[in-house]
Amino acid sequence: MFDNLKKAFSGLVQEISTRDISESDLDSSLWNFQLALMECDVAVPVAEDLSKRLREKLVGTKVKRFEDISPLVESAFKDLLVQSLPSGDLLRTIKESAKRPYVIMFVGVNGTGKTTTIAKVAKYLMDHRISVIFACSDTFRAGSEEQIETHANRLNVKVIKHRYGADPAAVAFDAVTYAANNGLDVVLIDTAGRMQTDKGLMDQLQKIHRVAQPDTVIFVGDSLTGNDALQQAEEFNRCVPLDGIILTKVDADSKGGAALSISGAIRKPIFFLGVGQEYKDIMAFDPNWVIKNVLEKTSKT
Numbered sequence: 335m336f337d338n339l340k341k342a343f344s345g346l347v348q349e350i351s352t353r354d355i356s357e358s359d360l361d362s363s364l365w366n367f368q369l370a371l372m373e374c375d376v377a378v379p380v381a382e383d384l385s386k387r388l389r390e391k392l393v394g395t396k397v398k399r400f401e402d403i404s405p406l407v408e409s410a411f412k413d414l415l416v417q418s419l420p421s422g423d424l425l426r427t428i429k430e431s432a433k434r435p436y437v438i439m440f441v442g443v444n445g446t447g448k449t450t451t452i453a454k455v456a457k458y459l460m461d462h463r464i465s466v467i468f469a470c471s472d473t474f475r476a477g478s479e480e481q482i483e484t485h486a487n488r489l490n491v492k493v494i495k496h497r498y499g500a501d502p503a504a505v506a507f508d509a510v511t512y513a514a515n516n517g518l519d520v521v522l523i524d525t526a527g528r529m530q531t532d533k534g535l536m537d538q539l540q541k542i543h544r545v546a547q548p549d550t551v552i553f554v555g556d557s558l559t560g561n562d563a564l565q566q567a568e569e570f571n572r573c574v575p576l577d578g579i580i581l582t583k584v585d586a587d588s589k590g591g592a593a594l595s596i597s598g599a600i601r602k603p604i605f606f607l608g609v610g611q612e613y614k615d616i617m618a619f620d621p622n623w624v625i626k627n628v629l630e631k632t633s634k635t
Contacts, residue, residue, distance in 0.1 A: 355395045355406075363407045364389060374624075375591030377561045380598045388414055412625055419594060419621035422578050422603030424455075424550070425462055428520060431549065435467075435513035437521045439506075439548035441539060441570050444527035447582040447608060448554040449478070452522050453485035455580075455606070457613040460489065465519045469509030470495035471502035471542055474526040474535070482524055489613070492518075502526065502538060506546035523548065536573045543574045550577045552605065557581040557592040564595040571600045582608035585615070590624035 364385050371381035391410055428436050438455075442448045449472075456466045468486050470493055472478035479495050486493040494509040506523050513521045523546060525539060543551070553576045555563040563581075570576060579596055584607040597604055604619040 353396070353398075355392050357389065357393055360389055360392060360407065363404060367407075367411055371591070371594070374589040374594070375561075377564045377591070377595040377599070380564070380595045383598070384411075384414060384418065415594070415625045416621050418598045419619075419624055420597065420601075420603040421619045421621055422605050423618070424578065424605045425459070425464075427550070428459070428464060433549055435510060435518055435521045436550075437510055437523065437546055437548040438550045438552060439523040439525065439543065439546060439574075440552050440554055441525055441574065441576075442527060442554035443556075443566050446527065446554050446556040448527060449481050449485065449524055450611070451554050451580055451582055451606075451608055451616070452482070452524050453489060454608065454613050454616040456485075456489055456491055456522055458606075458616055459520060460491075465517075466491055467509055467513050467518050467521055468493040469506045469521055469523040469546075471505045471523050472526040473498055473500045473502050473505065478524070478526070503542045503545040506542050510546055521546075536569075539570075539574055551575065552578050552580055553596075553602075554580050554582060555592060555596060557584050557590075557607075558586055559592065561595065563592045564599055567596045567600055571602075576600060576602050578602055579604045580606045580608065581619075585609040593619070593624050 367388070368381050368385045371384065372378060388407070388411055391414065392407065395406070440448055440452055452468070456468070459466055468482055468491055470479050470482050472482075473496060479498070483493055483495070485491070492512070494505060494512055496505050496508075502525065506521075509521050509523065512518075523542070525542060526535060551574055553567050553570050555567060557563070567576065567579065579602055581593055581596075581604065593604055606616050607619055607623075609615045609617055
């Protein structure tokens with residue numbers, strides 16, 4: 335009987351000294367985090383979803399009765415951001431694949447720096463002893479062939495191209511065939527930049543995808559365009575299934591919102607960040623880069 339009374343008393347003391355986190359406890363903290371996300375240019379739907387998931391994760395958690403829950407909220411928020419920002423290792427994926435040539439197709443809208451990004455990826459792969467070839471499947475934009483040929487000459491990379499107005503899917507097919515016949519490791523397919531609303535060009539993209547059968551499709555997005563980058567990625571993902579993301583112009587005071595918005599919406603890993611104009615200016619994505627920006631904002635709200 336004494337033992338039973340002791341257990342009951344211990345349980346009562348514990349119940350008195352602890353409490354469950356309620357929704358009202360979180361209102362202020364969650365609003366501050368949501369504001370911080372939006373100040374970092376995270377799309378409103380993504381910010382709201384993260385706030386909702388954080389609330390669901392914390393409500394009902396036991397804490398000491400007079401404990402400051404801010405550190406707990408911040409820790410849970412950081413964990414949630416890590417889960418929402420998967421990073422991918424493209425180099426490892428290529429090396430572990432038995433497929434040769436390994437075909438990578440790059441897509442995106444005009445002006446994101448897609449062709450320059452392809453050249454950076456080529457240099458990155460070549461630095462790791464992986465041979466590459468360019469496919470100029472942008473037969474639409476004036477100057478596209480000259481641009482990629484300039485990169486090819488600087489990097490000493492073979493480029494397959496046809497005349498302007500030719501079938502871009504045929505260019506991709508010829509590049510894959512050449513790579514297979516000459517023992518090259520990776521085919522990097524450059525496609526015409528197109529707005530996600532241009533049905534004709536999006537249909538053309540699907541044809542390139544059918545013919546080239548890429549192993550990886552990468553969306554190249556401008557990190558400074560905020561919510562526009564999210565909408566673009568969603569439309570491209572509906573047209574051709576994306577496997578990963580590269581964000582450009584991160585060096586131009588990007589707050590990280592585009593990374594969180596795009597990755598959170600389409601659930602695809604971010605491979606690289608473009609941080610300058612030189613071929614070396616590409617870095618593997620680190621989720622802590624975004625998390626640091628967001629948490630710095632929350633400390634000021």
